[in-house]
Amino acid sequence: MLKIHRSGPGTGVVMAARAGDRQSLDHLVAQCLPLVYNIVGRALKGHADVDDVVQETLLRMVRGLPELQEPSAFRSWLVAITIRQVRDRERVRATARARNTRLEEAEAIPDPALDFAGLTILRLGLTEQRREVAEATRWLDPDDQDLLSLWWLEETGELERAELASALGLSARHASVRVQRMKKQMEVSRLVVRGLGAAPGCSGLDETASTWDGTPSPLWRKRFARHIRGCPVCAGLDRKLVPMGRLLSGLPLLALPTSLDPARVLAAVTGSGTPPSDLGTHHGLSSNTGGSSEPARAAGVGRSHRANRRRPARRPDRRATHAVPKPVLGGAAVALVAVAVLVAAHLTPGSSAPAAKTTLPAPPTRAVTASPSPSPSVVRSASPSTSPTRTAAPTSKPTRTAKAAAPVQVASSAKKGVGVWSFNGASQALATSGASWYYTWATQHPGVTTPPSATFVPMIWGAASVTDASLAQARAHGPYLLGFNEPDMAQQSNMTVEQALELWPRLMKAGKILGSPAVATGADVPGGWLDRFMSGAAARGYRVDFITLHWYGGDFRTPQAVDQLRSYLESVYQRYHKPIWLTEYALIDFSHGTRFPTPAQQAAFITASTKTLDSLPYLQRYAWFGLGADPSKPSSGLFTNGTTTTAAGRAFQAAH
Structure with a gap:
């Protein structure tokens, strides 16, 4: 694996923060935030609780720091706290789920935009085989999701195997066995992703998928894998597969969302200021629907x-x-800091599928129908059988105003x-x-x-x-x-x-x-x-x-x-x-x-x-x-x- 500089604090910062230096403590929290966010976000698959778990993890880290005996073991200790908080939140959610009223269930709706497989693809502009690896993570068994969050960071150089094993409470040998089992699931999942996305596809695989609802799951991974193993058409899906370690090494951590602005988290966790009232809520979610009760x-x-x-x-x-x-693949939906380092150029990219043809908009026109209608209608560009056209692109100079509008702070x-x-x-x-x-x-x-x-x-x-x-x-x-x-x-x-x-x-x-x-x-x-x-x-x-x-x-x-x-x-x-x-x-x-x-x-x-x-x-x-x-x-x-x-x-x- 390519060795890169790992994110996170050095031993000197940890020791100074443990000794009570406030500036070092602020630096410690800010430097730990991206690592904790990436572990929690992937383990919870982008659930709305991610922000809360991240903040609670850092709060426990700050409270427990004076008891840390070995500053050199800080990262392993922090990762173990993070995984424990993830598991605690999963237990709380399972207990509370049965008690939610129907409207209260809206509070627990995950925002799938935060799914870390999708975010990795969007933010880092992955090549075809890297995209397949990210997609494959959605097919893992639930028990392997915590391990996935750590293994992904190990593959990208952010964690060592000893830190991974310590976080899970396993021996190094047992952790290696768990990782190998998950990697086998990942390899199978890559073939499933590749097979389902192939064009032209396998008719037999399409028949197997005829009753699939489109949601990746371990059960359907096994069904698709059973077909792939015995199908001559699907036999070539594993050709030119690049090892996952080569594909993932060198990837940066995903940038933080604005809901985890380091300054706001520092204020809430270290008490360096008044915590914003919306910290801990996710994307503006609150218990007040603001809607009519009638x-x-x-x-x-x-x-x-x-x-x-x-x-x-x-x-x-x-x-x-x-x-x-x-x-051009997009960046983070609400990125605080744009990801400046993309996938390392010297790594061997996977084979990419041919660029597909697409149906694109025709040059738009703006017009309004004159004929009355009980519902909205649009003008068609040629004949009644053509598709509708859209608002005209303004190409002329804008009308002059008396004075320029005052600058607006974009939110x-x-x-x-x-x-x-x-x-x-x-x-x-x-x-x-x-x-x-x-x-x-x-x-x-x-x-x-x-x-x-x-x-x-x-x-x-x-x-x-x-x-x-x-x-x-x-x-x-x-x-x-x-x-x-x-x-x-x-x-x-x-x-x-x-x-x-x-x-x-x-x-x-x-x-x-x-x-x-x-x-x-x-x-x-x-x-x-x-x-x-x-x-x-x-x-x-x-x-x-x-x-x-x-x-x-x-x-x-x-x-x-x-x-x-x-x-x-x-x-x-x-x-x-x-x-x-x-x-x-x-x-x-x-x-x-x-x-x-x-x-x-x-x-x-x-x-x-x-x-x-x-x-x-x-x-x-x-x-x-x-x-x-x-x-x-x-x-x-x-x-x-x-x-x-x-x-x-x-x-x-x-x-x-």
């Missing part, structure tokens, strides 16, 4: 304000096919996202928007470079997008996959419930955390499109991991609009009891033509609504519609070019 009222509001509306054209043509350059939130299409300066606008994630209504992001501060989430837009190439592209972009876009709209993906259910198993087999089709209206309506889809999925045993929906408000009074949005979301959650993503929202009145609020009203709504959305425990993400704005006409957009913000854009930047 489901009937919520359902009514959720429907009435969305009726009889028309919407500007905004989505790309999915049928134009182009060759795509190798995608970030793990929930805050934006819908993006290609326009002049889109990449720069995205990087400075404060969005932690974005999507393009497609499986790629042509013309948009993912900044270190954001992640890209792919979408399978409609029936024509369910192709091997599109699904392969989706698999390359992190843990999430968004389902069909507004299938309840004739002007959008326009799918029947039966058609969507027939295609859904192919989306599940992508192995991603899968969002429901994003309906335009009526997500809370009994017997509505989404309700029938969810009932059909449950009857067939299909997996839907979270609910995706859209909302546009025609009441431009800020308190009323925020209340209507919150009530609608609460009603949807009460119906399905699943995490929710709000992937399009803004103030636009479609009841009589298309009417926008004043810039000040739109900005005020962004400020108030984001605070409410961040407080809802079941609302995992939201995306404003959208990043681009036409400077010549009213819109809900945030940027007219790469640097010029609208009033809404400045409010969005400041929202957190």
Whole structure:
């Protein structure tokens, strides 16, 4: 293994901190934080409790430091404390799980975006075989997850074998046996990942996977491995496999999320200041839902304000096919410090699959339909059979203002996202928007470079997008996959419930955390499109991991609009009891033509609504519609070019 400098404090810092030097103690906590976060995050697979466990681990470390006899054994001691805290939290969660009420369960919903396999892929831009190793970790037995968190750090040079064994309370020999057994599971899992992602695939493996729900598990690893061992088609999957040690050595630790800002953790753990009130909460989760306790009222509001509306054209043509350059993989969703050191260049990369073709957006256009419609509609670029087009990229100079707007301090939130299409300066606008994630209504992001501060989430837009190439592209972009876009709209993906259910198993087999089709209206309506889809999925045993929906408000009074949005979301959650993503929202009145609020009203709504959305425990993400704005006409957009913000854009930047 390549020997690299390990992170963490030296013996001198430990001794000074143990002797009571406050500055050394602060340095000790700050230097230990990345190591503890990487162990806890991987062991808990990104559960919402990660921040709490990290903070409690460091608190116990500080309290126990005066009793540490051998400063040279500090790392082994710290890792042992970390693993003990992970196990304690698992026991507490298991005990409390049975007592949770249904709404309280929202507090325990893990945010799959923090899955460390997905984060490793996203943040470090892994080559194909390194990506397969990261994906393979999801298939391990539960008993091996703690060992995985330590072994991964051993392979990357952060831990020694003696530290690993000490942390688990095992002898060196027993620890080696455990590691070898897990590595065998990992090798099998790599073949499973490779086989499921092969194009063209094995028909026999596809048949075996016909009843698989798309969620990696030890049981399905064994079933797939049984097929692979006896299949002549799958016999070549192990060709050119690079040893895992060579693939992983030299990888840096994952950067900390903003929720674990070292200054804030230091304040809470060492008492060097007043601990922030939100430290220990995860992504803004709290026990207060902020929603209405009257489901009937919520359902009514959720429907009435969305009726009889028309919407500007905004989505790309999915049928134009182009060759795509190798995608630029995104950085951390909420990284405090960008990962500057990527995979060591001198290591031998694995064989990569050929670059797939993809369906990309056509040059967008902006227009509004003139014909009245009870639901939103869009202008088509050519004939009624073509796919819808999207908001025009502003290419002209922005209108002049009397004076430049005051600089805005950009804030970030793990929930805050934006819908993006290609326009002049889109990449720069995205990087400075404060969005932690974005999507393009497609499986790629042509013309948009993912900044270190954001992640890209792919979408399978409609029936024509369910192709091997599109699904392969989706698999390359992190843990999430968004389902069909507004299938309840004739002007959008326009799918029947039966058609969507027939295609859904192919989306599940992508192995991603899968969002429901994003309906335009009526997500809370009994017997509505989404309700029938969810009932059909449950009857067939299909997996839907979270609910995706859209909302546009025609009441431009800020308190009323925020209340209507919150009530609608609460009603949807009460119906399905699943995490929710709000992937399009803004103030636009479609009841009589298309009417926008004043810039000040739109900005005020962004400020108030984001605070409410961040407080809802079941609302995992939201995306404003959208990043681009036409400077010549009213819109809900945030940027007219790469640097010029609208009033809404400045409010969005400041929202957190």
